[in-house]
Amino acid sequence: MTAMSTRVKVAVAAGSAVLLGAVAAGYAAVAAEPAPPPAAVGAATVTLDAGPRLLTITDRHVAAVALADPAGTRAVSTVECLRVYAAAGTGVCLAPENAWSYQVVVLDRALRRTRAFRIPGLPNRARVSASGRMVSWTTFVGGDSYTASGFSTRTGILDTRTGATVMSLEDFAVTRDGRPYRNADVNFWGVTFAADDTVFYATMSTGGKRYLVRGDVAARAVTTLKENVECPSLSPDGRRIAFKQAIDADPAKGWRLSVLDLDTMRVRATAEPASVDDQAAWLDDGTLAYTLRGDDGHPDVWAVPADGTGRPRLLVPGAESPSPLT
Structure with a gap:
């Protein structure tokens, strides 16, 4: 299948995107089936050292490619993850513990485990702050009766310096539209950290919004x-947020990869026409990387300018969960 035909099928399939619970169930099925091996796999050791490289997942294993030749030979480690992200020599891996449970695993620059603990649900999002100090994760969790789909999300934050852990952002106080707010249906997902390791951005859902x-x-x-902002990703300069914007504010219609200017709160869609169900990563101040899945469920990493110009390009075939090592 050509890259273009895959993109067309992705766009068509995304138009009938289902609600949160069904997305979670579909993710579990895809995660259980390994992707085809990359065209070329190298024997080089994978590390989290800074350099012009891109960290990804290939066939459920942490891998790295040169940004100068992202479709070329890649190094693939033995570390298994369903989601990965890294910054400043610290990595977070959402890893299988056994056939039925998953862990948050903190990795050092040599991909050695420094901390691990069990988390409920199916891995979905992972982030590390630019300093490497703060780690976050999101999972899909079933069985919450207040959700129509039977699924909710669980998002936590770990301070790797102090060990302080927030197992669920639902314990945080919420101010909505200038007033204190509480509701049993509140869910959070997709954390992204500011440079001070204290401020963060995330998505909160409640009341169908x-x-x-x-x-x-x-x-x-x-x-x-702001409403209708999902899976935010803060730019390196801290002034913009890349996110997926539900078409007509309805996730069932798919999402447009867009960018929000935090100074003006204006939104600009990127040139990516396919529905992007991912938390994009900033390769630099002007380029976004993200995962698209073909009709067979297998992933590729694509890139597109953040300012709405240009066109999407295939970056790393047969990979997902991009994280720049810069």
Whole structure:
């Protein structure tokens, strides 16, 4: 199948995107089936050392490729993850513990485990702050009766320096539209950290709406900023947020990869026409990387300019969960 035909089928399939619970169930099925091996696999050791490289997952294993030749030979480690992200020599891996449970695993620059603990649900998102100090994860969790789909999300944060752990952002105080807010249906996902390791952004859902929230780890509080913002990713300069915007505010119609200017709160869609169900990563201040899945469920990493110009390009075939090692 050509890259273009795959993209067309992705776009068509995304138009009939299902609700959260069905997405979680579909993810579990895809995660259980390994992707085809890459065209070329090298024997080089994978590390989290800074350099012009891109960390990804290939066939459920942590891999790295040169940004100068991302479709070329890649090094693949023995470390198994369903989601991975890294910064400043610290990695987070959402890894299988056994056939039925998963762990958050913190990795050092040599991919050695420094900390691990069990988390509920199916791995979905993972992030590390630019300093390498703060780690976050999101999982899909079944069985919460207040959700129509039977699924909710669970998002936590770990301070790797102090060991302080927030197992669920649902314990944080919420201010919505300037007023204190509480509701049993509140869910969070997709954390991205600011440079000070205290401020973060995330998605909060409640009452059938999804909000961008600005959070404070120390204050254990979040405040809503804007509706219809999911899976935020803060730019290296801290001024913009890449996110997936539900078409007509309805996730069942798919998402447009877009960018929010935090100074003006204006949104600009990127040139990516396919539905992007991912938390994009910034390769630099002007380029986004993200995962698209073909009709067979297997992933590729694509890139597109963040300013709405240009066109998407295939970056790393047969890979997912991109994280720049810069």
